[in-house]
Amino acid sequence: MSIFTKLFLLFLVSLSLMLFVSRETNQLTQAKIEMLLKEKYLQASTELFRDLANDDQASLTKRLQSFNFELIAESQSVLEGSQTIYEKSSSFGEVKILMDTKGRYLLLLSYLDESLLVRDITQEEGFYHFDRVSYLIFADIFVLIITFLMVIKLIFPLKQIALTLQKFGEGALHVRMKRFGSNELGKLSNTFNAMASNIEALILSRQRLLRDIGHELRTPLAKSKLALEMLGEGKYQQSLKKAISQIDELTKELLDIERLNANMEQLNLTRFNAETLISESLSRALIEDESLVELHIDEPFEIKGDLNYLSIALKNLIDNALKYTTQKPILIEVKERTISVKSRGEALKHALEYYCEPFAQGDDTRGAEGFGLGLSIVKKIVQKHGFKLSLTCKEGWNSFSIRLFS
Incomplete structure (x- = not known):
């Protein structure tokens, strides 16, 4: 879940809570005002009925003042559209508590043919506080919305920052962030x-240096090979050939690792089947005796990847298996979207990560040819494709497997 989604959900929850609190507060305040006025109106109605029965206008006026009641003249027009909140009949007459169209509470007393409509003028103060609380709640909601918009504005550049970092991590070293002003994000982009x-600059400089070194080394190596062929059979010719071939192989492997480390080499993704990959890898391994490799294909499948790089990875696994096996042939097994290269021998003593380190070799392989770079290259190629490399050792077999996800 993205940061924006989390913030948006949090904002919706906060806004819903604020609206709920506002509605509940309004209802409670309204109910409290109504209860207090109802109690006051009922208490005053008994004494007001007495004054109406005695037809004592002076006492009635004085009593209205003592209760802070205001006499409402045009009673018929006021009563139209009013809602009855409470109604009770007694021996003195009828008592009604009404709410007019403006939300004010009124007291209506009916005695014989006379009626009295009054209003408590102190309820205005209660409504004032009630409105002020409502305004404060709505102001709080408004501030919440403004805060959410400001936060969104602040985090919106994070998407561009993440995209730029992703492109840079994928090898597009030329990409740069746009400037976001002088705040913290601006300092981050700078x-x-x-x-x-x-x-x-460092990667391009190192890449040029290694490319130049590789180019310069290949020329004297080629001349050395040619000179050795022109020389007659000698005591040290085979040793020199072997040393020159190893230097040539080491140079090539170091350049391959550098390209993969720098992440500059883009994959040429195509679709091909597992048999094509194995065939290409075996041709690279230059295996003259086909009896050295036994192939079992249980479940053929299609692969989406870079055939060149994947064949290099599988070729390195085949070379290692042939180099270190104690009994030939080695076994290449294809099933469940996995290609496994198996060789006989004692169980390897270390975890896979150890053998994937450059120049790492097992304790029992010091006399074998190689530089310990093959598995390092395999790991980088497999990771670049998003596939999985694993090692299992059981029943006298050491198995390196590449799980090729669809």
Whole structure:
């Protein structure tokens, strides 16, 4: 779940709670005002009925003042549209508590043919506080909305920052962040742009250096091979050939690792089947004796990936298996979207990560040819494709497997 989604959900929850609290507060306040006025009106109605029965206008006026009641003249027009809140009949007459169209509470007393409509003028103060609380709640909701919009405005650049970081991590070293002003995000973008420029310069410089070194090394190596062929059979010719081939192989593997480390080499993704990958890998391994490899294909499947790089990875696993097996042939097994290269021997003593480190070799392979770079290259190629490399050792077999997800 993205940060924006989380904030939006949090905002909706907060807004819903605020609206709920506002509605509940309004209802409670309204109910409290209504209860207090009802109690006051009922208490006053008994004494007001007495004055009406005695037809004592002076006492009635004085009593209305003592209760802070205001006499309402045009009673018929006021009564139209009013809602009855409470109604009771007694020996003195009829008592009604009404709410007019403006939300004010009125007391209506009916005695014989006379009627008296009054209103408590102090309820205005209660309504004033009630309205003020409502305004404060709505102001709080407004501030919440403004805060949410400001936060969204602040985090919106994070999407662009994440996209830029992703592109840079995928090898697009030229990408830079746009500037976001002078706040913290602006400082972040400036710092990243400076860092990215330095990293780009360092990687390109190292890449040019290694490319030049590789090019310069291949020329004397080719001349050395030619000179050795022109020389007659000698005591040290085979040793020199072997040493030159190892230097050539080491140079190639180091350049392959550098390209994969720098993440500059983009994959050429195509679709091909597992048999094509195995065939390409075996041709790279230059295996003259087909009896050295036994192939079991239980479940053929299609792969989406870079055939060149994946064949290099599988070729390295085949080379390692042939190099370190104690009994030939080795076994290549294809099933459940997995290609496994199995060789006989004692169970390997270390975890897979140990053998995938550059120049790492097992204790029992010090006499074998190689530089310990093969599995490092395999791991980087597999990771670049998003596949999985695993190692299992059981029943006298050491198995390196590549799980090729669809």
